[in-house]
């Protein structure tokens with residue numbers, strides 16, 4: 001019975017999406033199997049599994065424990081998939097297929113290009129093998145130490161000819177969400193960038209490249225694509241390529257935050273609470289979180305310490321909230337006044353502007369909306385910001401229920417889920 005077991009081995013698997021992905025792709029049960037380093041060899045010797053995925057820190061360590069290694073995995077020197085066929089263990093590297101899919105999907109070409117790869121670990125080797133196979137003009141590796149033929153970050157920044165930039169380091173990964181391994185803007189000939197990090201959904205690195213108008217992609221599609229190839233090896237039969245898109249869209253809709261922006265009194269809190277229930281998301285109101293953090297309401301902070309002090313606290317609180325996924329976030333009306341807030345909220349979120357006419361905006365309990373002229377002035381200042389930062393815009397000009405339904409529909413439509 002035990003040899004029917006499927007799953008993922010690694011040291012710490014708490015946050016892994018692999019169980020959800022595999023169980024959407026196939027009908028086996030997929031276990032997350034945490035192993036301490038000394039458990040690895042006995043686990044393999046026992047052979048009590050049908051097939052496995054392997055993650056950090058065991059992708060290289062499993063090599064000597066296998067009977068056979070697929071030539072590509074051997075070339076890369078890392079295995080992420082093991083299949084047990086009648087007691088004989090064969091290792092594969094489907095991360096390669098995952099990166100290949102990701103780049104192809106986003107139209108990122110490596111052939112004839114100068115490709116720079118940040119990091120020198122297992123995924124870096126996978127990307128380098130792919131770049132060579134695609135006929136890259138040059139493959140540059142970058143590491144902090146600059147050992148083993150890699151460039152240091154300092155020297156890497158001098159290379160004006162880089163055309164494709166790939167991040168394989170954990171820089172920018174949760175909870176280091178502000179981390180930027182390298183600024184894509186340093187490279188005048190850059191055509192595209194990709195990041196293998198998938199939490200957040202769009203790293204600071206990916207967002208920076210997108211802001212430069214370049215094609216750029218985060219690692220979630222790669223994760224799904226490598227799982228699809230692994231599932232094919234597990235099952236011994238092909239799965240349709242469309243499965244990758246289907247699972248990816250669902251996973252995105254599940255993980256992404258739905259972020260509401262709008263003028264104070266436009267209905268972010270009220271509509272958001274209802275839309276959160278419809279979307280099955282955790283409702284988070286940044287003003288409530290500020291109250292919990294500071295022990296005073298936003299109105300009290302503004303009255304006692306002024307608006308600037310409030311904005312500081314608001315940014316700190318938003319930075320923490322924005323790191324997590326699966327939430328509906330109702331912001332305060334002034335969140336858009338700081339670009340850093342919106343940059344952080346974008347990492348995991350889709351931004352929805354729920355527009356409500358100036359004359360309909362609620363004003364009670366809002367110190368900044370006390371006199372109409374002040375409110376009108378803010379409306380004029382902020383209206384372009386809500387438009388600039390939103391991915392989607394909808395009107396809150398009927399009932400609260402209707403607005404909530406519009407939020408739900410727009411959010412799913414955004415992901416095609």
Ligand SMILES: Nc1ncnc2c1ncn2[C@@H]1O[C@H](COP(=O)(O)OP(=O)(O)O)[C@@H](O)[C@H]1O
Pocket residue numbers: 262263264265266267268269270271330333362396397398399400403
């Ligand atoms: N479509 C709507 N119809 C009627 N009242 C609404 C509508 N949208 C919002 N409101 C009301 O406006 C007030 C302000 O809403 P709130 O959610 O607190 O706004 P915000 O969080 O954007 O400041 C609440 O009393 C809410 O019930």
Ligand SMILES: O=C(O)C1=C[C@@H](OP(=O)(O)O)[C@@H](O)[C@H](O)C1
Pocket residue numbers: 262263264265266268269287298299302331332333334335366367368
């Ligand atoms: O617009 C603003 O500057 C503010 C809006 C309020 O939130 P709501 O938009 O939910 O009213 C609250 O964050 C604070 O009073 C400041």
Ligand SMILES: [Mg+2]
Pocket residue numbers: 268269270285287330331332
């Ligand atoms: Mg509110």
